[in-house]
Amino acid sequence: SAVISQKPSRDICQRGTSLTIQCQVDSQVTMMFWYRQQPGQSLTLIATANQGSEATYESGFVIDKFPISRPNLTFSTLTVSNMSPEDSSIYLCSVTGGSNEQFFGPGTRLTVL
Amino acid sequence: AQTVTQSQPEMSVQEAETVTLSCTYDTSESDYYLFWYKQPPSRQMILVIRQEAYKQQNATENRFSVNFQKAAKSFSLKISDSQLGDAAMYFCAYTNDYKLSFGAGTTVTVRA
Numbered sequence: 001s002a003v004i005s006q007k008p009s010r011d012i013c014q015r016g017t018s019l020t021i022q023c024q025v026d027s028q029v030t031m032m033f034w035y036r037q038q039p040g041q042s043l044t045l046i047a048t049a050n051q052g053s054e055a056t057y058e059s060g061f062v063i064d065k066f067p068i069s070r071p072n073l074t075f076s077t078l079t080v081s082n083m084s085p086e087d088s089s090i091y092l093c094s095v096t097g098g099s100n101e102q103f104f105g106p107g108t109r110l111t112v113l
Numbered sequence: 114a115q116t117v118t119q120s121q122p123e124m125s126v127q128e129a130e131t132v133t134l135s136c137t138y139d140t141s142e143s144d145y146y147l148f149w150y151k152q153p154p155s156r157q158m159i160l161v162i163r164q165e166a167y168k169q170q171n172a173t174e175n176r177f178s179v180n181f182q183k184a185a186k187s188f189s190l191k192i193s194d195s196q197l198g199d200a201a202m203y204f205c206a207y208t209n210d211y212k213l214s215f216g217a218g219t220t221v222t223v224r225a
Contacts, residue, residue: 099165
């Protein structure tokens with residue numbers, strides 16, 4: 001399984017600001033995924049990030065709010081823009097394994113005041 | 114997105130006993146994958162077990178086993194000989210391509 005790291009592990013931000021979350025994988029992967037987990041809730045897919053192309057966003061998520069970069073096969077960033085308290089969540093990145101499973105990073109806990 | 118339903122918000126089990134978590138899903142596909150993930154308070158998502166729909170044999174990983182009933186679209190997880198370290202949120206997940214659909218989760222507490 002891939003080893004995935006995320007930075008920062010947690011942050012407290014003021015409303016109206018933006019935060020960029022980094023996801024680094026120890027091997028080259030085609031697809032990377034970004035999820036949001038609101039407090040006490042399940043995981044919701046934000047977007048799929050492929051290297052060399054625009055990210056594909058799920059219903060309810062837009063590029064202006066959650067811009068994603070994927071500059072190479074081991075790295076991706078997710079920016080949460082113009083934050084409000086409703087954006088307080090855990091944000092997780094993941095990559096696919098060999099049997100359609102996904103392996104997850106440790107998550108970034110974001111609190112917006 | 115496919116629907117994955119976990120009807121048990123919380124389950125409690127005595128240490129060394131067995132607990133079963135239920136999961137049902139809705140799909141018209143014949144080929145797909147099912148997973149159980151564990152999320153302890155550290156929030157790390159850990160893959161517990163996977164099941165391929167075309168395999169009739171139920172998957173087993175040490176103390177974790179599943180009861181996969183394809184016709185009933187049911188995929189339950191049994192944790193045997195429960196340990197304190199099993200305390201976590203457990204999520205059932207489905208995919209037939211590369212996107213995972215998750216259930217709402219079941220919180221498992223283990224009583225010493």
